[in-house]
Amino acid sequence: MLLQWKCEQTLQKQEIQALSHYNTVFSQLLETIPRHEFESLAKQYHCGRSFRTASRWLQFMTLVMAQLSGRNSLRNIVDNITARIHRLYHLGSTKLSRSNLSRINENKPYTLVIFLIGLLCTVYNVQASDFKKLGDSAYTKGQYAQAANYYQKQLKQELKSVWPFQKNIATIYNNIGTSYYGSGQYNKAINNHQKALKIRLIKLGSDHQHVAESYHNLASAYQNTDQIKKAIEYYNESTKIWLKMYGSDYPRVAMSYSNLGVLYDQKAQYTKSLEYSRKALKIHIKNFGAENLDVATSYHNIAATFSNMGQQDKAIFYYQKALKIRRKKLNFGHPHIASNYDSLALAYSRKRQFDTAFKHHQHALGVRLKTLGPDHPSVGISYNNLGGVFMERGDHERAIKYFKKAVKIWEKTLGPKHSKLATVLYNISYTYRVKKDYPNARRYSNLAKAVARKYFGKNHPAIKLILKNEKYLKDRQ
Numbered sequence: 001m002l003l004q005w006k007c008e009q010t011l012q013k014q015e016i017q018a019l020s021h022y023n024t025v026f027s028q029l030l031e032t033i034p035r036h037e038f039e040s041l042a043k044q045y046h047c048g049r050s051f052r053t054a055s056r057w058l059q060f061m062t063l064v065m066a067q068l069s070g071r072n073s074l075r076n077i078v079d080n081i082t083a084r085i086h087r088l089y090h091l092g093s094t095k096l097s098r099s100n101l102s103r104i105n106e107n108k109p110y111t112l113v114i115f116l117i118g119l120l121c122t123v124y125n126v127q128a129s130d131f132k133k134l135g136d137s138a139y140t141k142g143q144y145a146q147a148a149n150y151y152q153k154q155l156k157q158e159l160k161s162v163w164p165f166q167k168n169i170a171t172i173y174n175n176i177g178t179s180y181y182g183s184g185q186y187n188k189a190i191n192n193h194q195k196a197l198k199i200r201l202i203k204l205g206s207d208h209q210h211v212a213e214s215y216h217n218l219a220s221a222y223q224n225t226d227q228i229k230k231a232i233e234y235y236n237e238s239t240k241i242w243l244k245m246y247g248s249d250y251p252r253v254a255m256s257y258s259n260l261g262v263l264y265d266q267k268a269q270y271t272k273s274l275e276y277s278r279k280a281l282k283i284h285i286k287n288f289g290a291e292n293l294d295v296a297t298s299y300h301n302i303a304a305t306f307s308n309m310g311q312q313d314k315a316i317f318y319y320q321k322a323l324k325i326r327r328k329k330l331n332f333g334h335p336h337i338a339s340n341y342d343s344l345a346l347a348y349s350r351k352r353q354f355d356t357a358f359k360h361h362q363h364a365l366g367v368r369l370k371t372l373g374p375d376h377p378s379v380g381i382s383y384n385n386l387g388g389v390f391m392e393r394g395d396h397e398r399a400i401k402y403f404k405k406a407v408k409i410w411e412k413t414l415g416p417k418h419s420k421l422a423t424v425l426y427n428i429s430y431t432y433r434v435k436k437d438y439p440n441a442r443r444y445s446n447l448a449k450a451v452a453r454k455y456f457g458k459n460h461p462a463i464k465l466i467l468k469n470e471k472y473l474k475d476r477q
Helices: 002-020 025-030 035-044 056-069 074-083 085-091 098-106 110-123 128-140 144-158 167-182 186-204 209-224 228-246 251-266 270-288 293-308 312-329 335-350 354-372 377-393 396-413 419-434 438-455 461-474
Strands: none
Touching: 035 056, 035 110, 056 074, 056 098, 074 098, 110 128, 128 144, 128 167, 144 167, 167 186, 167 209, 186 209, 209 228, 209 251, 228 251, 251 270, 251 293, 270 293, 293 312, 293 335, 312 335, 335 354, 335 377, 354 377, 377 396, 377 419, 396 419, 419 438, 419 461, 438 461
């Protein structure tokens, strides 16, 4: 009897449990979302004020229900959820007011949604083509790190079914490299573009347009890692192919000329720099007319060379021509507009018009922080430039603070021996020198010299400035 009683109790208990765990269709739908991973992503990518009663999960669940039931207003959505609250408590639902829903909808972190989609793609074995679409979407929005992540997942899926030396694998490596380039991770970009080039040379031969594309992309990445000799070599390789295939007026020939002009400007060979920049400008105008964005890039490069030659009025003239085109063609928060304002500000600084310079630098920094994030190399450029303005204004403490922010970003993203560091380390040394803090001035001067000697010839203006500063400091020991 005792055994039978226990069995009956067990059966009764099982029936009660079955009834209490009845799942609605909506509940089963939400079970496809890994709740723990969702909460981790919500915490990592939270924006706006902290929540007291609401949560990202409640927001997500509410909006899914609104979508499925065709609700089209805040009142309608909240009334619908409130009417079913007794059925949804086990899903984590609580009463939600219209004001609360409105507030949390103002700060929806799009990165949470992007990474959630990526997670679901991984969990449910989405096809490589779907990862490509996600990568393309992220890249178009300027979310380069996310794009690289999706392209790598596409690559992993493709390699399960194809030989690794197929042409489409080279395209994926190229997309990964371009995404890393956009996020300022130039060494990773080089690694992936080299893989793309190797496959393309095997499959397509040495004179194919995609081989030229790989040479060009590698040159751009080498340029940003101060491997100037390699950058010039690869730009010349890409130009040779494009000239052979399409002739001297092909737009990508102009692109290579433009980049070669920038490289020769870096080497302080200003006459050669202007020659290449003007060649590029002529081709761009012939192909696209006088108000094309590539024309604006050529104007910007010519202006930069004039500024480095000390001809600031000519520099401002060309910078303003570039800015006029870009403001017509681009969103006001676009990184190229930020770069234009920064460069224009630098020319005004060299004319000692510091108030105008400060205004332009501040605008550029705000745009870069919003569009590129706090650790992008271009943000370091803004900090360095703002430090220069504070230095000229006599605010030495703030100048050093901003210079050191630039050092921190560049050491993290470009490495401890990048040529950009020579400039900012010299700036710190010179600021300490003006403050008569000679020990710190000598320390940063030595650091600047160590970096500069790796990249610049003995006649480069940066080397001359550093040595002149070193001699001044030596006399004050």
